[in-house]
Amino acid sequence: MNLKNKKVLIIGVASKRSIAASIAQVFSQNGAEIALTYQNEKLKSRVEGIADELEGEILIHPCDLAKDKDIVDLKEFIKDKWSNVDIIIHSAAFAPRELLNGDFVDNITREGFQIAHDISSYTFVALAKEFSEIINPNGSMLTLSYLGSERVIKNYNVMGLAKASLEANVRYMSHSLGHKNIRVNGISAGPIKTLAAAGISGFNEILKHVEDKSALKRNVTTVEVANTALFLASELSSGITGQIIYVDCGFNISGV
Numbered sequence: 001m002n003l004k005n006k007k008v009l010i011i012g013v014a015s016k017r018s019i020a021a022s023i024a025q026v027f028s029q030n031g032a033e034i035a036l037t038y039q040n041e042k043l044k045s046r047v048e049g050i051a052d053e054l055e056g057e058i059l060i061h062p063c064d065l066a067k068d069k070d071i072v073d074l075k076e077f078i079k080d081k082w083s084n085v086d087i088i089i090h091s092a093a094f095a096p097r098e099l100l101n102g103d104f105v106d107n108i109t110r111e112g113f114q115i116a117h118d119i120s121s122y123t124f125v126a127l128a129k130e131f132s133e134i135i136n137p138n139g140s141m142l143t144l145s146y147l148g149s150e151r152v153i154k155n156y157n158v159m160g161l162a163k164a165s166l167e168a169n170v171r172y173m174s175h176s177l178g179h180k181n182i183r184v185n186g187i188s189a190g191p192i193k194t195l196a197a198a199g200i201s202g203f204n205e206i207l208k209h210v211e212d213k214s215a216l217k218r219n220v221t222t223v224e225v226a227n228t229a230l231f232l233a234s235e236l237s238s239g240i241t242g243q244i245i246y247v248d249c250g251f252n253i254s255g256v
């Protein structure tokens with residue numbers, strides 16, 4: 001698929017294992033110009049290392065999505081360098097670790113609820129709001145979700161609520177931005193061992209369960225998720241918006 005001359009902003013690279021790192025690699029291999037962000041100084045050198053392995057000149061800028069000013073600064077940076085942008089990938093989520101463990105009702109706090117929804121859902125529409133003036137027609141926005149939005153997954157807890165909100169966000173954003181011919185979609189990825197996943201207690205049990213019960217009898221790879229992201233960002237999916245596409249080896253449709 002050809003993304004030549006497409007400008008793609010990717011938020012959410014933290015390590016080589018990040019889903020966003022695979023998306024950057026696959027998009028770069030398909031001719032896209034890439035901008036990456038890092039959440040904080042600790043992650044800067046890792047993101048630079050990943051950028052070094054991509055084709056062409058990669059733009060890099062800090063952005064802590066918890067800060068409105070960082071989102072504005074990022075928009076100004078992209079506007080200055082590129083004038084506009086075609087595709088925005090939001091591959092970021094966060095909830096306090098102590099909420100991703102144990103009993104949902106016992107462990108929930110107002111603060112934890114707010115943080116999880118703020119970082120994992122609000123920031124997607126916040127990016128849309130800030131960037132809408134510079135997203136090109138035919139552009140698209142994409143986010144990453146998980147089955148915990150619809151089913152009870154042990155220890156996923158408040159993050160399940162935040163992902164449900166994110167998926168509703170995809171639908172509402174698709175209507176807000178559709179008249180500009182900007183499409184908005186989400187990928188619900190199967191479990192993958194990344195830094196974010198390491199924060200969920202008993203994550204290895206989830207991996208094993210999917211391997212046993214999914215239609216394909218295995219777990220998904222970050223490259224498979226990235227290939228679907230490529231399709232959703234390209235003209236081949238021009239009639240698709242407001243959707244959550246499962247890339248999970250068929251686990252979500254499996255019954256007994």
Ligand SMILES: NC(=O)c1ccc[n+]([C@@H]2O[C@H](COP(=O)([O-])OP(=O)(O)OC[C@H]3O[C@@H](n4cnc5c(N)ncnc54)[C@H](O)[C@@H]3O)[C@@H](O)[C@H]2O)c1
Binds near residue numbers: 011015038091144191
């Ligand atoms: N790994 C899985 O099993 C899985 C499955 C389905 C969906 N997802 C989703 O995929 C996305 C990417 O996660 P991943 O698995 O690649 O893990 P990851 O840890 O590699 O990426 C998570 C990213 O979120 C970023 N982030 C968190 N808080 C932020 C903030 N305040 N500002 C800016 N960035 C912030 C981190 O810096 C990191 O880059 C997340 O939305 C996650 O929920 C992951």
